[in-house]
Amino acid sequence: AVVSTQSTGEAQREVAEMIKDKIIIGHDVAHDFAALGFSHPRHLLRDTSKYKPFRELSKGNTPSLKNLVKHYLKAEVQSGAHDSIEDARGALQLYRQHRPAWERSLKMQKKRAKADSQVGQVAEKVDGLDN
Numbered sequence: 001a002v003v004s005t006q007s008t009g010e011a012q013r014e015v016a017e018m019i020k021d022k023i024i025i026g027h028d029v030a031h032d033f034a035a036l037g038f039s040h041p042r043h044l045l046r047d048t049s050k051y052k053p054f055r056e057l058s059k060g061n062t063p064s065l066k067n068l069v070k071h072y073l074k075a076e077v078q079s080g081a082h083d084s085i086e087d088a089r090g091a092l093q094l095y096r097q098h099r100p101a102w103e104r105s106l107k108m109q110k111k112r113a114k115a116d117s118q119v120g121q122v123a124e125k126v127d128g129l130d131n
Contacts (some may be wrong), residue, residue: 012037027091043106047092051102065090072097091113 006014016038024040028033028049033039048054048075051061057063057071066078069090077083077090 008037025092025095027068027087030061043110046095048094051098052105053098053101054094061122068094 015036015115019040021044023044023046025046027047029040029045029047048065048068054063054068054072055061057067065087066076069075073090073093075090077086079107
């Protein structure tokens with residue numbers, strides 16, 4: 001058996017460096033990042049538990065990966081013992097199937113946020129003129 005002498009901090013730094021500036025795809029990844037003890041920029045996350053069209057399947061609640069894979073991919077996951085690799089593949093397949101619409105929705109969100117910011121800046125300037 002191989003014994004690692006790497007500290008938790010070293011492992012965290014190594015993982016953080018590996019995923020730096022990378023898009024991370026998964027399901028309910030907040031739990032994974034909490035376990036790792038760090039976060040990842042929201043604009044680089046593709047979380048199948050947060051994607052609005054997927055949430056509509058569960059009436060706005062967090063959808064289970066099992067139900068998403070069954071509904072959209074017509075496949076079964078999590079039918080036996082928990083398999084992290086199977087879960088990762090399911091999340092990746094869901095993302096790939098919906099990537100064009102998903103990425104378009106992110107671009108639209110970014111444009112709306114920029115427009116909202118500009119409106120706020122104009123409103124602040126107008127308020128400043130009134131004073």
